[in-house]
Amino acid sequence: MNFQFAHYNYNVKNLETSIQFYEKALGLKEVRRKQAEDGSFTLVYLGDGKTGFQLELTWLRDWEKDHYDLGDNEIHLAFITDNMKEAHRKHEEMKCICYENPKMGIYFISDPDGYWIEIVPEK
Numbered sequence: 001m002n003f004q005f006a007h008y009n010y011n012v013k014n015l016e017t018s019i020q021f022y023e024k025a026l027g028l029k030e031v032r033r034k035q036a037e038d039g040s041f042t043l044v045y046l047g048d049g050k051t052g053f054q055l056e057l058t059w060l061r062d063w064e065k066d067h068y069d070l071g072d073n074e075i076h077l078a079f080i081t082d083n084m085k086e087a088h089r090k091h092e093e094m095k096c097i098c099y100e101n102p103k104m105g106i107y108f109i110s111d112p113d114g115y116w117i118e119i120v121p122e123k
Contacts, residue, residue, distance in 0.1 A: 004052075005052075005053050006052075006053075006054065007045060007053065007054040007055065007056045008053075008054075008055055008056065008077060009055075009056040009057075009058055010055065010056070010057055010058070010111070010113065010115050011057075011058045011059075011060060011063070011113070012057050012058065012059055012111075012112070012113050013059075013063070013112075013113055014059075014112065015042055015044060015057060015059040017112045018057050018111060018112055018113065019044060019046070019057065021096075021111050021112050022046050022055065022057075022111070023046075024094065025090070025091060025094060025096060025109060025111075025117075026048075026079055026117070027048065027049075028046035028047065028048055028055060029046060029047060029049060030044055030045070030046055031045045031046060031047040031054055032044075032045045033045070039061055040060070040061050040062060041058060041059060041060050041061065042058075042059045043056055043057070043058055043059075044056070044057045044059075045057075055077065076108070076115070076116045076117060076118055077115075077117045077118070078117070078118035078119075078120055079117060079118070079119055079120065080120050080121070080122050081119055081120070081121060081122065082122045084105070084119070084121040087119055088107065088119075091107075091109050091119070094109075096109040096110055096111070097109055097110075098110040098116060099116070105120075105121055106118055106119060106120050106121075107119050
């Protein structure tokens with residue numbers, strides 16, 4: 001029996017805003033979409049075009065809170081970049097850098113819902 005990664009899920013308040021953020025910040029593109037017949041949810045899967053791993057964005061019509069409980073953001077996605085300097089410049093321009101650790105050579109960006117994404121240099 002074998003297992004492989006399929007996707008990771010984030011719940012989002014504004015689906016289009018999140019899709020635009022992930023495309024601009026990380027180059028992710030929509031791979032597929034599923035909508036509930038009753039309109040209660042929409043799932044959008046984003047991919048990087050290189051790996052099979054996907055980010056699933058879930059929009060829930062009946063979500064009544066104005067935010068999601070993100071805990072302490074220790075659970076997060078991480079992306080490797082081949083050009084840390086250019087990636088940092090882009091994210092700085094987008095004003096989405098939320099934490100930097102120069103000693104470790106990494107930084108984090110925050111998406112429109114407050115989820116953290118780690119940016120790591122290629123080894």
